[in-house]
Amino acid sequence: MITVENVSKSFPLNGNPVAALRDVSVDVQAGSLFGVVGPAGSGKSTLARCIALQERPDRGVVRLDGLNTGTLDGRRLREVRRQLGIVGTKPELLAERTVAGNIATPLEQLGVDGPQRRSRVGSLLDLAGLTARAAQHPGELTDGQLRRVAVAKALAAGPAVLLADDPTAGIAPEEAGAVLAVLDRARAELGVTVLVTTQDAGVVRRVCDDVAVLEEGAIVERGTVLDLIASPGSWTAQAVLPAIETTRAQTAKYDRSADVVLIGFASVGALLPEAAGRFDVELATIGGGLTRIGDTPIGRFRLGVRGERADAALAWIADRGAHVTHTARGPQSVVAA
Template sequence: MITVENLTKTFPGSTGQVRALDGVNLDVAAGSVLGVVGPSGAGKSTLARCVALLERPDSGAIRVDGTDLVSLGGTALRAARRQIGVVPQGDSLLRQRTAAGNVALPLESAGVPGPQRRTRVAELLDLVGLTDKAGSYPDQLSGGQRQRIAVARALAASPSVLLADEPTSALDPDTTGSVLTVLDRARAELGVTVLVVTHDMGVVRKICDDVAVLDGGRVVEHGKVLDLVADASSRTAAALLPAVDQNPAVEGAYDRVADVVLVGFAAVGALLPEATNRFGVDLNLLGGGLTRLGETPVARFRVGLTGERSDSALEWIAEAGGAVRRTLAGPQGVAA
């Protein structure tokens, strides 16, 4: 759906050119939600603006459904932009228009007749759960409600791609959840491909299929969230999984100590007890815990094993789909 190839973008700075994007490459599958994360100044918002062609990159290609947007101009570019809905950072609603009027604005600009326009606005207000606020003005709405109206407005022209730049910034947890639910519904019910720029890894935890980590204008990590959390050395795993604290005094009492990541209901519920039974080892949980990524349960545990077949138990857990990384405590071997 979206392919970004070797994208670069520079801006003038006080000491010369600042490279906001430095050879960025990304693939976003149709109908998925990609979270673009990273520290402040990493290039996240610049990437979103370039994908929407609100900023022109210095070089590289941005392909949406195979069409390179960078190569377009005039009428062709305007038509391509209509396939990309944008939820800008901050409160972007027009104060003199009602919620319904704000949602209708792109349809009015496109010359959509009144009856069709009203039907579409009603559909979108229902999608974002604000049908009862159709006649309310932005100053009569909460921050989360305004953001949901902004999402509805971005969806008005039936785009295939939705870009949301920090859509939950400055919102409380409950309000954040309502906005994320709307973005997820847009993907599930409308088939929209969603790119979310955020500093909040909680957004990735709740709705993202894939994640791209930017740092210094470069993509330093990119892939499916559930694949990346299985790699204990990844930034994604460090940010999303329960922390595991070392306790050498306790861990030294075991024959083997390992960090184990389990993904999915079957793995979380069964792999460790099954390993205990199969290999006759004593297995204890020394730290970690459970979390949920989207609808998928994920666990990271530090486990201590005692018994002659401890190595075999860890190898079997790895072969059965668990990610196993042995720690340095105890007589450790090579990672299973």
């Protein structure tokens, strides 16, 4: 488990300190895939470097499994750093070595013998989907493949924590998906705790269990992704859920309108039709759409409801775990998205 307690960090600029992190606190559960999200300059990379023990906070503490890393130096610091795998935005690979050779480099440095080394490299090539590229050199690979090699190399020594700083930046969407799949497999199959920094809300939607949103060095939102999307005003909900675009003319046809978030297979597939039948109302989706958070289907819709029991139908939907907000009666009180 990673615990960041009230961490602040500044850097000098033209002789004056500029705050990169302001009293940041987050908890990253062991075995989770945690996203730190924010725009450029928000402090994401600085936070990652503090957790990776590449920077020391000005104030506050970073703990790894309860260990106060601020007290470490010398040999003990190097030992703890070996438990941390780090993937930067620019993969540090040796051009003269093959893909397999690059992944093997950390194992050679640790003195791992040949058979063990080859077995470990083979497993990581499979994890990264690069077995067919094992004999190629970095210059023959795409940017996305290079990122996957870098992830496999960072995992070679068996770290407990993998820190990936903006791992999908600057690569095509289909290649970004492959990189995220490798990070997700590392968490699922190797039990590695993965912390990803990113500007892309799509990364949160596809692989993250938990998220912290940074703005100007401060945490403005944190929690599980599924909890945060239930709050319509949250950054996470606005960033990862389908947009709702409706007109006043569309909502004017109905007695009642509401924005609804449905989470899970049962809710998305059956809740709305069952409510319509049970309460004898017309219930139409007039905006929004479907997405997935990891493997969980999510629906965000603007509903139009017509019928005497419209309010009862919406209350029943909410009682069954849906998140119903922004209800309005009649066209005069409906504001189009």
